[in-house]
Amino acid sequence: MRTSSDHILTSHAGSLPRPDDLIAAWGANDERALxxxxxxxxxxxxxxxKEIGIDVPGDGEFGKPMAQRINYxxxxxxxxxxxxxxxxxxxxLYEMEPRRSSPGYVVLTSFGDRRDxxxxxxxxxxxxxxxxxxxxxxAPICVAPITYAGHDAIKADIGNFKAALQAAGVxxxxxxxxxxxxxxxxxxxxxxxxxxxxxxxxxxMREEYKAILDAGLVxxxxxxxxxxxWDQINPVPTVEEYQKFTMARVEALNHAIRDxxxxxxxxxxxxxxxxxxxxxxxxxxxxxEVMLRINVRAYSFEAGNVRHEHEWKVWQELKLADDxxxxxxxxxxATNVVEHPExxxxxxxxxxxxxxxxxxxxxxxxxxGGRIHRQIxxxxxxxxxxxxxxxxxxxxx
Amino acid sequence: MRASTDHILTSHVGSLPRPDDLIEANRARxxxxxxxxxxxxxxxxxxxxxxxxxxKDIGIDVPGDGEYGKAMGxxxxxxxxxxYCYHRLDGLDFTGPDMHAMPPRRSRPGExxxxxxxxxxxxxxxxxxxxxxxxxxxxxxxxxTGPVxxxxxxYTGQAAIAADTANFKAALAAAAIxxxxxxxxxxxxxxxxxxxxxxxxxxxxxxxxxxMREEYKAILDAGLVxxxxxxxxxxxWDMINPEPTVEEYKKFATVQVEALNHALRGxxxxxxxxxxxxxxxxxxxxxxxxxxxxxDLMLAVNAGAYSFEAGNVRHEHEWKVWQDVRLPGDxxxxxxxxxxATNVVEHPNxxxxxxxxxxxxxxxxxxxxxxxxxxGGRIHPQIxxxxxxxxxxxxxxxxxxLWA
Numbered sequence: 001m002r003t004s005s006d007h008i009l010t011s012h013a014g015s016l017p018r019p020d021d022l023i024a025a026w027g028a029n030d031e032r033a034l035x036x037x038x039x040x041x042x043x044x045x046x047x048x049x050k051e052i053g054i055d056v057p058g059d060g061e062f063g064k065p066m067a068q069r070i071n072y073x074x075x076x077x078x079x080x081x082x083x084x085x086x087x088x089x090x091x092x093l094y095e096m097e098p099r100r101s102s103p104g105y106v107v108l109t110s111f112g113d114r115r116d117x118x119x120x121x122x123x124x125x126x127x128x129x130x131x132x133x134x135x136x137x138x139a140p141i142c143v144a145p146i147t148y149a150g151h152d153a154i155k156a157d158i159g160n161f162k163a164a165l166q167a168a169g170v171x172x173x174x175x176x177x178x179x180x181x182x183x184x185x186x187x188x189x190x191x192x193x194x195x196x197x198x199x200x201x202x203x204x205m206r207e208e209y210k211a212i213l214d215a216g217l218v219x220x221x222x223x224x225x226x227x228x229x230w231d232q233i234n235p236v237p238t239v240e241e242y243q244k245f246t247m248a249r250v251e252a253l254n255h256a257i258r259d260x261x262x263x264x265x266x267x268x269x270x271x272x273x274x275x276x277x278x279x280x281x282x283x284x285x286x287x288x289e290v291m292l293r294i295n296v297r298a299y300s301f302e303a304g305n306v307r308h309e310h311e312w313k314v315w316q317e318l319k320l321a322d323d324x325x326x327x328x329x330x331x332x333x334a335t336n337v338v339e340h341p342e343x344x345x346x347x348x349x350x351x352x353x354x355x356x357x358x359x360x361x362x363x364x365x366x367x368x369g370g371r372i373h374r375q376i377x378x379x380x381x382x383x384x385x386x387x388x389x390x391x392x393x394x395x396x397x
Numbered sequence: 398m399r400a401s402t403d404h405i406l407t408s409h410v411g412s413l414p415r416p417d418d419l420i421e422a423n424r425a426r427x428x429x430x431x432x433x434x435x436x437x438x439x440x441x442x443x444x445x446x447x448x449x450x451x452x453k454d455i456g457i458d459v460p461g462d463g464e465y466g467k468a469m470g471x472x473x474x475x476x477x478x479x480x481y482c483y484h485r486l487d488g489l490d491f492t493g494p495d496m497h498a499m500p501p502r503r504s505r506p507g508e509x510x511x512x513x514x515x516x517x518x519x520x521x522x523x524x525x526x527x528x529x530x531x532x533x534x535x536x537x538x539x540x541x542t543g544p545v546x547x548x549x550x551x552y553t554g555q556a557a558i559a560a561d562t563a564n565f566k567a568a569l570a571a572a573a574i575x576x577x578x579x580x581x582x583x584x585x586x587x588x589x590x591x592x593x594x595x596x597x598x599x600x601x602x603x604x605x606x607x608x609m610r611e612e613y614k615a616i617l618d619a620g621l622v623x624x625x626x627x628x629x630x631x632x633x634w635d636m637i638n639p640e641p642t643v644e645e646y647k648k649f650a651t652v653q654v655e656a657l658n659h660a661l662r663g664x665x666x667x668x669x670x671x672x673x674x675x676x677x678x679x680x681x682x683x684x685x686x687x688x689x690x691x692x693d694l695m696l697a698v699n700a701g702a703y704s705f706e707a708g709n710v711r712h713e714h715e716w717k718v719w720q721d722v723r724l725p726g727d728x729x730x731x732x733x734x735x736x737x738a739t740n741v742v743e744h745p746n747x748x749x750x751x752x753x754x755x756x757x758x759x760x761x762x763x764x765x766x767x768x769x770x771x772x773g774g775r776i777h778p779q780i781x782x783x784x785x786x787x788x789x790x791x792x793x794x795x796x797x798x799l800w801a
Contacts, residue, residue: 070531123740123777128473130533130679130740130777275533277742277780306708306739310747335710335739336526336533338681343714373526373533376681 001218001263001297002056002172003325004358007392008348009055010385011327013268013300014176014220015075015367016045016060017374027067038062039160046164046173052378053385056218056361058174059164060369063157070134071370072273075222076178076185077137082150083183083204086140090187093139101233106245107194108185109234116231116280124276131276134370141187146200148207158215174266175212179223180205180256181249195248202256209257209265219265220300221257225249226291228272230282239286246290254295266298266327267291271308273333273366284311288318300327302365304347305334312347315354326355329365330387331380333372338379344387349394357395362388398622398667398701399459399576400729401762404796405752406458407789408731410672410704411580411624412478412771413452413463414778419444424470441465442564449568449577455782456789459622459765461578462568463773466561473537474774475677478626482582483544483590485554486608493545493591504637509649511589512638519635519684527680534680537774545591550604552611562619578670579616583627584609584660585653599652606660617664624670624704625661629653630694632676634686643690650694658699670702670731671695675712677737677770688715692722704731706769708751709738716751719758730759733769734791735784737776742783748791753798761799766792 002009018026018041025037042059049057064078080086098113111117123129157175165173180202184194191197212219226246233242257265269291271281284301291299302308312328320326330347331339344362351360362384368377399406415423422440425432445462452460467481483489494500499513514520526532561579569577584606588598595601616623630650637646661669673695675685688705695703706712716732724730734751735743748766755764766788772781 120777120779120783123779126777128535128777129780130535132531132533275740277740277783279742279783304710305741306736306743306747307741308744310744310750332710334741336679336681337709337711337738338683339710340712340714343710346714373523373529373531375523375526376532379523379681379683 001266001325004360006396008352008357008388008395009361010363010388011054011056011174011361012058012364012381012384013329013367014058014061014222015369016058017369017377018060018062018066022062023067023069026065035156038156039163042160043164043167046161046170047168050168050170052382054381056172056174057170058176059157059161061176061367063153063160066370068134069370070132072133074370075176075367076182079178079183079205080140082148082153082208084147084149085142085144085190086186087143088138088140090139090141092136093185094136096187098234101235101237103241106233106237106241108229108232111232113234114231115234115236116276116278118234119279120277131274133274139186142190142197144190146204148204150208154208154211158211158217161217162215172218174218174220176220176222176268177205177208177212179221180252181225182223185225198248198252199255202252206256209260213260213264220268221253221265221296222268223249223253224270224272227269227282227287231272231280242282243287243290246287247293250290250293257295262295263297265296266300267294267296268300270302270366273371275334278307281307284308284314288314297323298325298327298361300363301329302332303328304330304332304339304365312350312354315351320355320359325359325361326351327361327363330362331384332365333368334365336372336376338376339383339387341383341386341390344383345390345394348388348391352391352395362391398670398729401764403800405756405761405792405799406765407767407792408457408459408578408765409461409768409785409788410733410771411461411464411626412773413448413461414773414781415463415465415469416444419465420469420472423468427468427470438560442567445564446568446571449565449574450572453572453574455786457785459576459578460574461580462561462565464580464771466557466564469774471537472774473535475536477774478580478771479582479586482587482609485552485557485612486550487553488546488548488550488594489544489590490547491542491544493543495540495543496589497539499591501638504639504641506645509637509641509645511633511636516638517635518638518640519680519682521638522683523681534678536678543590546594546601548594550608552608554612555615558612558615562616562621565621566619576622578622578624580624580626580672581609581612581616583625583629584656585627585629589629602652602656603659606656610660613660613664617668622668622670624672625657625700626672627657628674628676631673631686631691635676635684646686647691647694650691654694654697661699666699667701669700670704671698671700672704674706674770677775679738682711685711688712688718692718696725701727702729702731702765704767705733706736707732708734708736708743708769716754716758719755724759724763729763729765730755731765731767734766735788736769737772738769740776740780742780743787743791745787745790745794748787749794749798752792752795756795756799766795
């Protein structure tokens, strides 16, 4: 994995705005036209990242279905098409029955019963509040052994991305894949325990992780559930109980990436990208050590929105193991206002002063695609690059 | 004006979310539907009483009337702070174009003019985003027409401002609050409308200053703190196309400051605060003029305190401006430490960090924690109140550190 050896590198969390014709192709029923559109769109989006100065680009997650301009869920719903053993016609996650946790018994409740959503019900239910979440499709139910069935899809994704990287002359690129903890947030009538389902997801998704790594790419594991499950447990559990609950997900993830080249794996943590108040987000301090137990080289996390910006201070007390990197979010999907490059630089320098300049890659809070208008998304990436270049000037003078 | 003598005081920029029944009553009244006027006035009085009590309950030290007397007839409304004055000035005709429909006007070196809203530079650069109803850059329903000045401007809002000050003073007394603020529009922002009467923009500006002075006096005579809303000082920059030089802009804006100071002559500066902002719509704001370029203009306004945006990602870094700028000895600042620009509620620790940065530069007694801009009409009511609570909690955290 590239490090910021002579300047602050830039990357982002994965999802980028899809062009309208690709969105239309995902909504239509023409496999060949879609495949062609994908190849061309991925080439374009990689070239554009290179042009504006993103050092470590992704494929924009274009191979993960998104048939709407506003869509917060394609980063994980894509796995529903790549896993066998699922009945696709379950209730949407919002319509599932609420489930109450109790001391010693921690379970995830429905999306509709999330605590922030309950506390701000009027705001969440107001179509004018700006808390859009896009489509709410039926969620699958696991009814048979989970298997990986996405071989063709991941092969096509990799083929498109590698061709695009080569055409643009870019040495390193990353591709995202959903982690077992987040993939297992579906209905289940087959496995006896949540843990069995979790490990079945781990074993199945491992095939995708291997494919991405075998292709020479950087693998980014998307696992917001490590942070945002906290809000999906009702009533609020103790931090200790939550950490224990979450360690099971970390262990399943470590199981899935056992023996894989850690140096080319990065991990993405976030608190959910919807435009809500987020007052029930668990503090970084309470989960950072759990996150650092994940056997990867680099950690990406939100640090560029007003609920988590102050948490750079967490790194005053923590020791980041010597060979590890961080990718703090220094621009965010959480506001339409484009970050001033000076602010971006200020944020980067704060992290660099604590963990060392070589170990910070400037990144985004979360994916920008589907969550913010495309013009604004690209302006934010430009602000990121400009801010990183200001920070570089200060850190290498 | 109260200062943060023993703790960081909290206030906000003015507009708070209106209750639905007041919005509906405003809508009906504006639409000319038959309504019971005494009943409307009673509803308004009660709403002001409620909103003042609620501010007190959550711990806002210097509350406002929520700008409830400035009619908002829809839930999303970014313009009531400005449009209210159209109903308090004589000399206007309402058959002109709305500001979004005004034609573009090009500036040239030596000839700086404001262009139409649709030709603003950020709006042009991000035309697709501004035009997309799903982008979140809402500005509410636009009125079909706008005012044009066609005769001598005179102030006709005596009854309205008397009702506003009476409602607010009664609410303050009932909640046992010593100090409250009321907003009024500054001349610079008033004169963005069309004008066919005055020969020059400067004449128009000073006429507006004379007219609005009556409102300023009424607020001050009532013993309240007067807040002058003048986003024009900062947002006009984006409304000049193509971009002028900073020098030319400052020359253009200095006239507005002079007009405002003319309107304020002889009035008690100690009870006047000034609000600067870069426009509260949820756009990219990439063409905002840097604070550094206008801070001396702002400080030339004869006010005792200055409120400005510092809690959104375009202006958060500008706390550093106060490393170089000397704030005159008796003046206060009200930096925005929570913002309408994101639905995410600021973490109280972030609020405290922001307050501390300012307090360390200008002194703890001279910082009042505030919002970037009005929250009413710009963000959902539940989120607006949660942000005010975060503001209060953050100010408490900052107080503990600053008075430790």
